Amino acid sequence: MxxxxxxxxxxxxxxxxxxxxxxxxxxxxxxxxxxxxxxxxxxxxxxxxxxxxxxxxxxxxxxxxxxxxxxxxxxxxxxxxxxxxxxxxxxxxxxxxxxxxxGPEGETVSxxxxxxxxVHADPALNYPEIPGRPPATPAARKLARELGIDISFVAGSGPGGAVTVDDVRHAVPVSQPPARIQPEPGTESDESPRPSKPPVPTMRPDGGIIRPTPSERETRTPVSGVRKRTATAMVTSARTIPQASAFATTDFTASMELLDHLRSTESFSGLSLTPLALVAKATLAAMAEFPEINSWWDDEHKEIVTKHYVNLGIAVATDRGLLVPNVKEAQALSLRELCREIGWLADVARTGSARPADLRGGTFTISNVGVFGVDTGVPLVNPGEGAILCLGSIRKQPWVYRDELAVRWVTTLGLSFDHRMIDGEQGARFLSTVTSLLEDPLTLLGRV
Missing domain, CATH: 2.40.50.100 (RNA polymerase II/Efflux pump adaptor protein, barrel-sandwich hybrid domain)
Structure with a gap:
């Protein structure tokens, strides 16, 4: 034994x-x-x-x-x-x-x-010391949550600077200044619930102004999770990738008509066929002609790494922040399969059930800002990728069609790319190919 x-x-x-x-x-x-x-x-x-x-x-x-x-x-x-x-x-x-x-294969956590x-330590002080955050007793953390106080801004008086219950109590802001004018009889009292609205200066009896305290004028939110990761990635992108952009406005009418037709077919029964799926399919088809778009710059070795597969990232807005799950081997999928995968990934991202494997390994990203009513955008290229496509809102607009003014479905696509390896000519031709496919989407039917 x-x-x-x-x-x-x-x-x-x-x-x-x-x-x-x-x-x-x-x-x-x-x-x-x-x-x-x-x-x-x-x-x-x-x-x-x-x-x-x-x-x-x-x-x-x-x-x-x-x-x-x-x-x-x-x-x-x-x-x-x-x-x-x-x-x-x-x-x-x-x-x-x-x-x-x-985690890595073949490894275990010690x-x-x-x-x-x-337990050798005093139970009242047996708290985990988290790097970047102040040590605090569990009771202090619990009280801070109940009082709505950000414990990271409370000065600790305990051993090693630990935040105690008394520290939290002393940090509670005074809710009303002593000199505040009392409400008239029959009006709202201090105990009555008030709607949440920005604090405004009030008048003292002598005519002076009582201004809101600093704690009432601003809110500090610790950065963690998705927001922290997004911030790191975007700073890396802005600092290390020299980016250029190109834009193209296109007639999307034929694509809308094709989508309406496909939705009525048995093949797409039960699927939510959206313009995003068709744009993704056109992007993949254009990428076959311009493989350099699906590349990334290896700065350490000063090499351009071209991927012969496409893990297509789809930006999804969630309650936790922006997530970008990616469709694995998207270049091998039909439009129906692509539609199903995009819908599934969006669902798991929004419900918080996406696996780490769903969110890593992307090679190219599409951001659909059009769902928010925005015409287009200038997105930042994700580190480890070479370009990102932005889909704007699709609206009916006056458009010259066959030399006549007509009302057509119109959208604008924006492309941001790493200018170290993708020249403006390459980016423009790639984007032009995508728009041509969307203006005549029947050329994609063989790949549906």
Whole structure:
């Protein structure tokens, strides 16, 4: 028998945050699905975490009784940091596996097992120290959430600068200045609910102005998850990729007519066939003629890397921020298959169930800003890609058609590209080919 196994065969193990893929270094704990004292089974979901890419349910790699939760919802937990301590049978937990479908193959996340469940620190100060965030007791974090206070802006007076309950209480802003004019009888009292509206200066009895306090004039929101990842990618794009843009306004009427026809066919029954799918198909067809569009610049080796496959990214606006899942091997799909894949990826992105694998490996992106009523845009090229196409709104407009003025469906496409490897002539010809295919979409029918 292993010397580290206690006589009762119980062993305390720590479940550490596993590597969730593509170099992600941390995740934000969204919620716990278990509590101290609960019995957990193998592969039972114990928590949900949000990475910069997706929201992920964490299954337990072993069965046992929950002894301690080592992080609070809202905490940013580094990869490899302990999340939970579980008392379990030693034989049932020989090793902790990386989550299936996440992280590098063949690697496991290291973990440390304590022989006896002894807590040496004061329980009131047993909090996880999260890099970039102030240490705080669980009680202080809980009180801050209840009071709506951002704990990252509270000065700590505890050991090591830890934020205590008293620190949070002292940080509560005074809701009303003492000199504020009292309401007249029969009017709204201080206890009455008020609609949420921007604070405005009020008058003192002596005619002076009472101005809102700084805490009422602005809100500070810690950046994490998708927003943090997006910010990093966009700064990298703006600083490292010299970008140029081209625009083309095109007659989309024939494409709209084709879409109406296809929606009535049995092949597309049950599918949400949108203009985006047809634009994606035209883009893929044009890319076959201009493979340099599906390339990226390897700055380290000073090489242009041309991909002979297309993982087509589709920008999706979600409650968590902008996500870009991509359709794998899109160049091999028919219009019907492409339509189905785009719809499915958009759904999983909006519901927070996209896997990290769905969001990595993109080679080209389409952003459909037209759904917000915008004519076009100048999107930034995603790092690791060479170009991005922007689809504007599709509207009925006056248009010269066969030398006569007519009302036609019209849209504007915008292309941003890495000017280090894509010349203006190449970008313009690629965009012109896309618009030509959309003006005469019957040429795409052989690929439907």
């Amino acid at each position: 292993d010397d580290s196994v206690a006589a009762d065969q119980n062993h305390v193990l720590e479940f550490r945050l596993p590597d969730l893929g593509e170099g992600l270094t941390d995740a934000e704990l969204v919620s716990w699905a278990v509590a101290v004292g609960d019995r957990v089974e193998l592969n039972q979901t114990i928590a949900e975490v949000e990475t910069a890419k997706a929201q992920v349910a964490l299954p337990s790699p072993f069965a046992g009784e929950v002894l301690e939760l080592l992080a609070q919802p809202g905490d940013t937990v580094p990869v490899g940091a302990p999340l939970i301590r579980v008392a379990t049978e030693y034989q049932a937990a020989e090793r902790q596996s990386v989550l299936v479908g996440y 973990r440390r097992a304590a022989k006896n469940p002894v």
